[in-house]
Amino acid sequence: MPKNFNHDFSDRFANGNGNARKRAKKPRRLNFSLPKLTMPRLPRPGIFPVVGALVGFAFIMLFISSGGEDVNARSQPHEEWLTPELTLAADGSSQKSQTTLQPGDNAVSALMRLGFDRSTSHNIITAANSSYKLKNIRAGKTFKRADSEAGIEVSYNIDALQRLQMRLPAGEKTWQAELVKRKVYTRQRISSGSIEDSLFSSAARAGMDQRTTMNLVDIFAWDIDFARDMRSGDSFQVIYEERFDDEGRTLESSILAAKFVNQGREFLAARYEQANGKVDYFDPDGKSMRKAYLKAPVKFSRISSRFRLKRKHPVLGYTRAHRGVDYASPSGTPVHSIGDGYVTFAGWKGGYGRIVQIRHNNRNHTTFYAHLRKYGKGIKKGVRIRQGRVIGYVGMSGLATGPHLHFEFRSRGRAVNPLTIKHPPAKPIEKAEKEHFLQQTAPLLGSLKQPPTQYNWG
Numbered sequence: 001m002p003k004n005f006n007h008d009f010s011d012r013f014a015n016g017n018g019n020a021r022k023r024a025k026k027p028r029r030l031n032f033s034l035p036k037l038t039m040p041r042l043p044r045p046g047i048f049p050v051v052g053a054l055v056g057f058a059f060i061m062l063f064i065s066s067g068g069e070d071v072n073a074r075s076q077p078h079e080e081w082l083t084p085e086l087t088l089a090a091d092g093s094s095q096k097s098q099t100t101l102q103p104g105d106n107a108v109s110a111l112m113r114l115g116f117d118r119s120t121s122h123n124i125i126t127a128a129n130s131s132y133k134l135k136n137i138r139a140g141k142t143f144k145r146a147d148s149e150a151g152i153e154v155s156y157n158i159d160a161l162q163r164l165q166m167r168l169p170a171g172e173k174t175w176q177a178e179l180v181k182r183k184v185y186t187r188q189r190i191s192s193g194s195i196e197d198s199l200f201s202s203a204a205r206a207g208m209d210q211r212t213t214m215n216l217v218d219i220f221a222w223d224i225d226f227a228r229d230m231r232s233g234d235s236f237q238v239i240y241e242e243r244f245d246d247e248g249r250t251l252e253s254s255i256l257a258a259k260f261v262n263q264g265r266e267f268l269a270a271r272y273e274q275a276n277g278k279v280d281y282f283d284p285d286g287k288s289m290r291k292a293y294l295k296a297p298v299k300f301s302r303i304s305s306r307f308r309l310k311r312k313h314p315v316l317g318y319t320r321a322h323r324g325v326d327y328a329s330p331s332g333t334p335v336h337s338i339g340d341g342y343v344t345f346a347g348w349k350g351g352y353g354r355i356v357q358i359r360h361n362n363r364n365h366t367t368f369y370a371h372l373r374k375y376g377k378g379i380k381k382g383v384r385i386r387q388g389r390v391i392g393y394v395g396m397s398g399l400a401t402g403p404h405l406h407f408e409f410r411s412r413g414r415a416v417n418p419l420t421i422k423h424p425p426a427k428p429i430e431k432a433e434k435e436h437f438l439q440q441t442a443p444l445l446g447s448l449k450q451p452p453t454q455y456n457w458g
């Protein structure tokens, strides 16, 4: 079990130095969009009366009862998921309203919409000043007001972690303000599905948000060519941990273990924090999921997946005449080096158009990326390249009938089918840690071996 949750997101690929493909999003940029199928709708801007709170409460109850399966006792007890505000509102003892800041809005206009007069609004802002300057506020943020026998409360969520709480106790004249730590909740979920149309829509039906789906793709990027090799009937099962705030918004999600079955081949991976603090994914035997070469130079994306399933012209596979593999990705799609190495050529070469050639650490191996629209930043002859670095963008330069990437892998100068390259054995977990690793990951991997259960997300 992860001890240090902070590691999850920024350091998930802790040694992915300068590596675009592997770099996880910084935790600061939180995505507040709600995955449609899994989360309760948030109250709309404007008035949020008791009735609304009760409806919200009902949604949250619904959400709790249908929101996936808890894998073990680490999940929060259900009643803790209810926000203090909602429980307060649900017992009918307070009056609540809220307003969302519009572009051009300021704290005064927002507070006045909540029923305060101009001078009270200024008093509130002045009281807040020592804790938080309300002139920093931005559109999209929300002020909430709650009136009860105890007095008036105004709250403003600064970010996922902090709330500014302002209060006028009953019978007093002076507003008080303080910063309050917001609660963050975690729970484990398990989602599974089989792919009918696209991975994204199948994953969404299984209740997974887009980030979790992309994380899943990243974990298996060394084994599965998601851009070319997915077939209907492929299936996945994912155990992940979600953190969400006191309003039910997902803040972060981290995969703990996953299974992917691609064309009948089963791949398993589990997350593990090593003694040196690095968090990474390993197969059940403790071998790193990372390998010398990524399975594909084009990252799977929502757009390219749709493109692939509905493509009009055939995408060429490896033949002796063709010598490479074509990726029919939209123009501008980033192209990643599949392995470490250095650039031996970046320029125009006849029918190949703009082409980048990379010699890898195994010096017998060279890869070619052709028909590029443009080169990646700083890509020129002699530059050292880390696996996953963007070396160019898909285009149709040279002899190409439509935008696609022509990709070749050569061993000792001879073109070989890149889809059949044998990887050098991946680095296993340290011997001293093996037992601990097995102990930690066995329960999760064990539950992935069970036949998947279908959940009703109605």
Ligand SMILES: [Zn+2]
Residues within 6 Å of the ligand: 316, 322, 324, 325, 326, 405, 406, 407
């Ligand atoms: Zn080609």
